[in-house]
Amino acid sequence: MTQSVQHILAEALATGALRIVDLTHTLSPDFPTLVLPPEFAQATPVKIERLARYDAAGPSWYWNKLTFSEHTGTHFDAPAHWVTGRDLPRNTVDTMPLDPMIRPACIIDCSRESAADPNYLLTVDDLLKWEEVNGKIPAGWWVLMRTDWYKKSGAEYANLKDDGAHTPGPTEEAIRWLIKERDIIGFGTETIGTDAGLAGNFSLPFPAHNLLHGAGKYGLQCLTNLDKLPVKGTIIVSAPLKVLEGSGSPLRVLALADAE
Amino acid sequence: MTQSVQHILAEALATGALRIVDLTHTLSPDFPTLVLPPEFAQATPVKIERLARYDAAGPSWYWNKLTFSEHTGTHFDAPAHWVTGRDLPRNTVDTMPLDPMIRPACIIDCSRESAADPNYLLTVDDLLKWEEVNGKIPAGWWVLMRTDWYKKSGAEYANLKDDGAHTPGPTEEAIRWLIKERDIIGFGTETIGTDAGLAGNFSLPFPAHNLLHGAGKYGLQCLTNLDKLPVKGTIIVSAPLKVLEGSGSPLRVLALADAE
Ligand SMILES: [Mn+2]
Ligand SMILES: [Mn+2]
Numbered sequence: 001m002t003q004s005v006q007h008i009l010a011e012a013l014a015t016g017a018l019r020i021v022d023l024t025h026t027l028s029p030d031f032p033t034l035v036l037p038p039e040f041a042q043a044t045p046v047k048i049e050r051l052a053r054y055d056a057a058g059p060s061w062y063w064n065k066l067t068f069s070e071h072t073g074t075h076f077d078a079p080a081h082w083v084t085g086r087d088l089p090r091n092t093v094d095t096m097p098l099d100p101m102i103r104p105a106c107i108i109d110c111s112r113e114s115a116a117d118p119n120y121l122l123t124v125d126d127l128l129k130w131e132e133v134n135g136k137i138p139a140g141w142w143v144l145m146r147t148d149w150y151k152k153s154g155a156e157y158a159n160l161k162d163d164g165a166h167t168p169g170p171t172e173e174a175i176r177w178l179i180k181e182r183d184i185i186g187f188g189t190e191t192i193g194t195d196a197g198l199a200g201n202f203s204l205p206f207p208a209h210n211l212l213h214g215a216g217k218y219g220l221q222c223l224t225n226l227d228k229l230p231v232k233g234t235i236i237v238s239a240p241l242k243v244l245e246g247s248g249s250p251l252r253v254l255a256l257a258d259a260e
Numbered sequence: 261m262t263q264s265v266q267h268i269l270a271e272a273l274a275t276g277a278l279r280i281v282d283l284t285h286t287l288s289p290d291f292p293t294l295v296l297p298p299e300f301a302q303a304t305p306v307k308i309e310r311l312a313r314y315d316a317a318g319p320s321w322y323w324n325k326l327t328f329s330e331h332t333g334t335h336f337d338a339p340a341h342w343v344t345g346r347d348l349p350r351n352t353v354d355t356m357p358l359d360p361m362i363r364p365a366c367i368i369d370c371s372r373e374s375a376a377d378p379n380y381l382l383t384v385d386d387l388l389k390w391e392e393v394n395g396k397i398p399a400g401w402w403v404l405m406r407t408d409w410y411k412k413s414g415a416e417y418a419n420l421k422d423d424g425a426h427t428p429g430p431t432e433e434a435i436r437w438l439i440k441e442r443d444i445i446g447f448g449t450e451t452i453g454t455d456a457g458l459a460g461n462f463s464l465p466f467p468a469h470n471l472l473h474g475a476g477k478y479g480l481q482c483l484t485n486l487d488k489l490p491v492k493g494t495i496i497v498s499a500p501l502k503v504l505e506g507s508g509s510p511l512r513v514l515a516l517a518d519a520e
Contacts, residue, residue, distance in 0.1 A: 004493070004518050005268065005269070005272040005277055005278045005516075005518055006278065006364070006493050006494060006495050006516060006517055006518050007493060008265065008268055009265070009269060009278075009495055009516065010363075010364045010493065010495060012265040013359065013362055013363075014400070017265055018265045018266065018269075020358040020359060020361070020362065021358075022358055022502070024502045025502065026354050026502050026503075026504050027354075027501055027502050027503045027504060027506075028503075028504035029504075036318075039316075040312065040317055040318050041311040041312045041317040041318055042311075043311070043323075043325075044325060048503065048504060048505075048506075051301040051302075051303070051329060052300065052301045054343045054346060056299075057300055057301040058296075058300050058301055059343070060342060060343045060344075060465075060466070060469075060470075061341055061342055061343065061469070061507075062340055062341055062342075062343075062346070062507045063301075063303075063329055063330045063331050063341060063507045063508065064329070064330050064503070064505075064506065064507065065303075065304060065327065065328070065329050065330075066326075066327070066328060066329070066330060066501075066503065066506075066509075067325065067326070067327045068325070068326060069311060069323055069324070069325050069326070070323045070324050070325075070326060071323050073502075074502070080322055081321055081322055081323065082320060082321055082322075083314045083319070083320045083321065083322075084320075086314060086322070094286050094287075098280040098281075098282055098514065099273065099280060101280070101512070101514065102273055102280065102497075102514070102516075103270075103273075104266070104270045140274070205320075206320070209320075209321070210320075233264070233266050233267060233270065234266060235266050235269055235270060237362075237497060237499065239497065239499070239511075239512035239514055240512060241287055241326075241501075241510055241511065241512055242282070242284045242285065242286050242287050242333075242334070242512055243286075243287045243288075243308065243324070243326065244286050244287060244288035244289075244306075244308060245308075245324075246287075246308075246324065246326075247321075247322045247323045247324065248323065249326075250501055251499075251501065251512070252361070252499035252500060252501055252502055252511070254358065254361065254362070254499055256265075256266060256269065256362075257266060258264050258265055258266050
């Protein structure tokens with residue numbers, strides 16, 4: 001008789017053999033949002049409007065009205081977010097399969113490089129070096145780029161200069177390789193986009209968005225606490241809101257890792 | 261050497277030994293929202309406003325702006341939602357502990373009773389009868405009331421009459437017993453509230469909200485697909501958005517169950 005996995009999981013959570021780590025920023029009005037060139041529609045910041053708080057508008061209860069874009073705070077990108085993914089089947093958060101919502105991850109530590117150079121770009125070489133130590137990146141896993149960027153806040157986090165945001169991200173080659181040679185489920189970062197801040201100027205603009213979503217892969221952004229996880233095998237729980245025809249959504253991202 | 265639980269979990273998901281079931285309604289403008297007496301603040305329906313869709317406002321991308329209340333669609337209630345929980349520690353979705361976000365559940369089938377009587381109330385007797393067959397409800401688990409109500413839609417789902425919503429829910433005694441005698445983590449339903457539609461008129465109004473949140477317990481509402489799950493032991497993944505001082509939030513609820 002095979003053992004019940006739901007039972008093993010419940011036991012591991014109850015005993016702490018499996019720990020839960022929150023990879024999510026607080027969704028608040030002062031969290032920086034993406035800034036696009038002025039000719040394009042912009043993300044409005046998060047709005048939290050009180051409906052009632054134990055007062056005349058609701059004597060026994062408290063609740064708020066929420067406004068934000070689908071790509072605000074810690075959030076998930078579905079293939080329909082990019083024009084390259086527009087004609088793929090089940091390309092929105094309400095129609096996508098469920099299994100990508102719970103997948104293991106490889107975490108590539110680029111924290112030193114990103115501290116030295118805010119425009120640091122993750123290369124295929126970095127990935128091959130990671131594999132030398134940790135083994136091959138398995139198909140269907142997330143690859144998450146650790147930069148410790150989540151420890152910054154406000155203007156330092158957005159790091160906007162006259163020519164755009166100076167934040168790290170992947171090279172076109174690295175993304176191409178992760179899709180073609182490793183068949184990952186998606187790519188995640190701690191910064192505002194899956195792409196580097198200046199990726200709009202790359203020869204292929206926004207290669208992460210362009211290539212990932214064109215290949216039916218997913219994105220995760222504004223992650224936190226990647227430095228608190230093992231570099232291989234932690235389970236990422238990232239279930240976006242089921243927004244009708246949604247291109248993505250803010251979400252609570254949790255990681256499940258063996259106790260240390 | 262103990263086996264890695266993250267590895268067991270990854271394997272079980274990859275092989276289908278553990279299946280994922282979506283317990284979430286699509287978040288769309290036509291999903292019914294709670295209707296309160298007119299003197300109180302109301303939930304606005306879901307608004308999905310296009311920011312850009314491969315057009316002049318964003319030639320390569322598609323995204324929307326979202327507006328909804330914290331208690332819209334399939335959603336999570338934190339203790340601060342009710343006045344009885346207002347002074348509890350870590351009583352909002354951004355400060356609450358993480359471990360309630362992944363917990364097993366007992367599912368109590370009241371579908372026949374609710375079909376016969378839309379105002380059906382779950383009793384302590386029902387719970388004791390469930391325990392005779394399935395064993396004691398374990399401490400720290402969810403109790404979810406199955407009514408198959410999720411199969412209805414629109415006006416039939418809300419079931420509003422002149423005197424309020426006619427939808428099933430728990431008795432005060434059942435909730436009291438689940439908290440005091442079984443120490444559950446929370447209570448969930450397929451209807452718009454954790455309380456019955458007419459619970460505002462009970463001798464203790466809104467007993468589920470009042471008692472659960474006063475005891476630091478959680479609520480889940482507008483769940484779907486409870487009929488597709490085993491009655492005991494399925495793992496509920498219910499991680500609310502990390503809204504600053506949020507009283508609750510729409511969320512994607514997933515269930516993890518052993519393959520049949
Ligand atoms: Mn995005
Ligand atoms: Mn609610």
